[in-house]
Amino acid sequence: MSEIVKVKELVDNLSLEVVTGNAASLERIVTNSDISRPGLELTGYFSYYSHDRLQLFGNKEITFAERMIPEERLMVMRRLCTDDTPAFIISRDLTASKEMIQAADEHNIPVLKSKIGTSRLLGEIASFLSGRLAARTSVHGVLVDVYGLGVLIQGDSGIGKSETALELVKRGHRLIADDRVDVYQQDELNLIGEPPGILQHLIEIRGIGIIDVMDLFGASAVRGEMPVQLVVYLENWSKDKTYDRLGSDNTEVEIADVKVPRIKIPVKTGRNVAIIIEVAAMNFRAKNMGYDATKTFEDRLSRLIDENSGEK
Known part of the structure; x- marks a missing residue:
């Protein structure tokens, strides 16, 4: 609306x-x-x-x-x-x-x-x-500024989205919106996310309740709006499911008529999801700058296969 x-x-x-x-x-x-x-x-x-x-x-x-x-x-x-x-x-x-x-x-x-x-x-x-x-659409998730990249964290209820966002804030990143993100299309390629007025600067942590991020961590821990540039979907890890290990599974999700790149991260005990999201953000930025570690690995693998084939 x-x-x-x-x-x-x-x-x-x-x-x-x-x-x-x-x-x-x-x-x-x-x-x-x-x-x-x-x-x-x-x-x-x-x-x-x-x-x-x-x-x-x-x-x-x-x-x-x-x-x-x-x-x-x-x-x-x-x-x-x-x-x-x-x-x-x-x-x-x-x-x-x-x-x-x-x-x-x-x-x-x-x-x-x-x-x-x-x-x-x-x-x-x-x-x-x-x-x-601009017409606004509400999406479920947590929007965080990670190294200047707008990362929308989504996943099933109770998987730890807010806790992950809180850990990211503690590590120096900035919260834009928790639980509900209002998004609007700035143009054909860019999507902007912002918090609803009633939820601005607030985050809900199960067992603690509502906390004011700006009050606890200072004004530098929050931001009013941010382009949504990457979606990270958290899902429960299952031993019966095969997960992408090379980073070649490039998928997108459409939000308010804008396609946004999405990666899925399996969550299980012992995994530091906040650090993984940090690395995902840095790797995404590196790809946009022209460096793709997956392609580098595949090139090295191809050369190794060619060398071994030549020795026979």
Whole structure:
């Protein structure tokens, strides 16, 4: 389910200056993560005006509007104002015209301003809105930042996911979410995980109860969100089952329409699962950098077979 973003949140999170607007206008809701630069509209072309988007004015739009006569400028600004227009935003610390402020005040639409450049501001607003307005899906598991890699630990109930995460935190890694992870698709290839508000910084350990990780281990032991880059599935070890010993069993799991690499780790008494996950994270990163220990072993094995064959 998507969240609701109010204009006031944009002001607070992106350090925008309120040129004009009151408490009621700052409560206007942003429902579209796309941003409009109303260049064509300033010429009078409103056939495809995206009125429900934030209207961003850069140097081109402001300069063009300054060349219009005041009456024409006021008429266009009034046409830009609709019931569902969230706000006007001006970049580069440019000055809002009197006509823009008049039209915005008439329709109770806030006018905001930023000192940064138009392209950078557009990117920051789009990134913020994409994250906040994206549809969320809840998955069961524990998300931990291991050496800068987002590792989602999953497995059957009671197998020790939270205990493993706690051990990882003790070893200097960071907790993002325990038990339930809210995930959303940042783009076609990237998945972001974050904790539900009620579970932020908390972890449940059977026999102890709920503990506050930030309170016990400090602010460096937690993180607000993290890309989900690797899924580690913990399963009970069985002597009747054959497990991958070379690391060549490459599988993926689909979460919120994004495919994420997954490895399975059998759990039995005596195995330090936290250390295994650390090594799995380092090995995954090494593979992404081009070094594959499994391929190295297979190459050496092939050469050894060829050498032995040549001696016969």
